């Protein structure tokens with residue numbers, strides 16, 4: 001058994017899951033995906049996905065994890081003995097390694113900007129100059145790769161040395177601080193002239209923006225942000241106590257994660273419109289917009305350092321959780337020692353992550369279906385593999401597992417009165433798998 005987190009308190013269980021969910025997905029990916037995909041329409045579909053697919057699939061993963069107290073492969077072997085169901089575990093393992101690879105590149109960007117903030121490089125420029133600054137950094141032949149490699153080595157160290165607990169404790173203390181800082185940034189952003197345009201962009205959906213592509217991206221964002229469909233939450237739930245309420249935990253995670261994403265939007269979009277910048281800037285969006293906001297604030301440099309530092313902490317709790325999926329797999333299914341399992345997962349991420357880091361520079365011409373490696377990994381994992389995992393978990397728990405077992409888990413053997421159970425089970429059986437399938441097929 002690996003030394004994954006064991007949660008001694010109810011708060012610890014929720015905090016670690018929230019630590020996994022809240023990360024760059026909320027603060028970096030959500031604003032740029034919303035910006036590229038029509039704003040309001042994207043956000044509306046995103047919220048519907050969190051509610052109708054997100055919560056039921058979180059609960060489905062929780063049921064499998066807590067009912068077995070095992071890793072995904074072992075859990076599926078136990079619950080569906082003699083079948084090939086456990087092969088579905090590979091969706092999560094492949095997706096987790098792909099995500100770790102491109103996610104580490106963005107963590108590297110955060111490190112670069114943290115250093116820039118400390119050294120005073122993030123002040124005294126025009127918005128255009130910040131754009132040029134990011135473009136020249138991200139296309140640099142080795143700098144982004146260096147940070148990616150260093151970040152992955154740090155992640156490796158944390159996982160090997162069992163520093164995970166410590167990091168999680170720090171993160172639990174920092175999360176409320178991150179929340180307060182986001183609020184302060186939102187207020188500043190909302191007070192900029194022309195901020196109302198940003199609010200309209202976020203909350204006034206235009207029907208003409210709704211399309212199959214927007215729906216797929218909003219659904220992918222919901223899964224990515226909730227760390228869902230790749231058995232990350234299943235793994236954490238395998239350490240939940242039998243007295244934890246699965247439904248309540250799922251609701252708290254979905255609520256907090258969505259709140260942080262919306263706050264990030266409220267921080268970015270008013271500033272974007274106030275300065276006549278473009279919301280469709282893509283992955284570089286926050287790196288162009290945040291420096292502009294820092295400039296508006298008293299002691300802007302201090303705020304900049306704080307924000308990037310907190311983003312760094314939030315992202316490392318996410319990379320730890322996604323690394324655990326493949327480590328546990330190599331360890332428990334292939335008999336590797338924890339050190340070896342961690343090394344294998346790090347080496348894979350180092351190779352793939354370096355290639356992703358070069359996607360904005362030397363390898364920008366290497367494309368598959370018009371996407372660089374960075375975008376390809378992001379697209380395939382978030383928009384295809386995670387929702388596919390979502391269909392699997394909702395069908396497995398909704399239809400294949402014995403319903404007595406599912407209801408026992410949801411009600412803690414009849415000791416909890418879960419008023420939403422029927423609605424939840426309905427969503428798990430019908431709404432989530434059908435809606436995911438409809439969104440997929442609408443692409444064809």
Ligand code: PFF
Pocket residue numbers: 020021022023024025026096099224225226227228230232318319321322
């Ligand atoms: N949910 C994380 C974020 O929003 O940053 C990203 C993530 C973590 C995805 C863990 C998948 C995962 F297993």
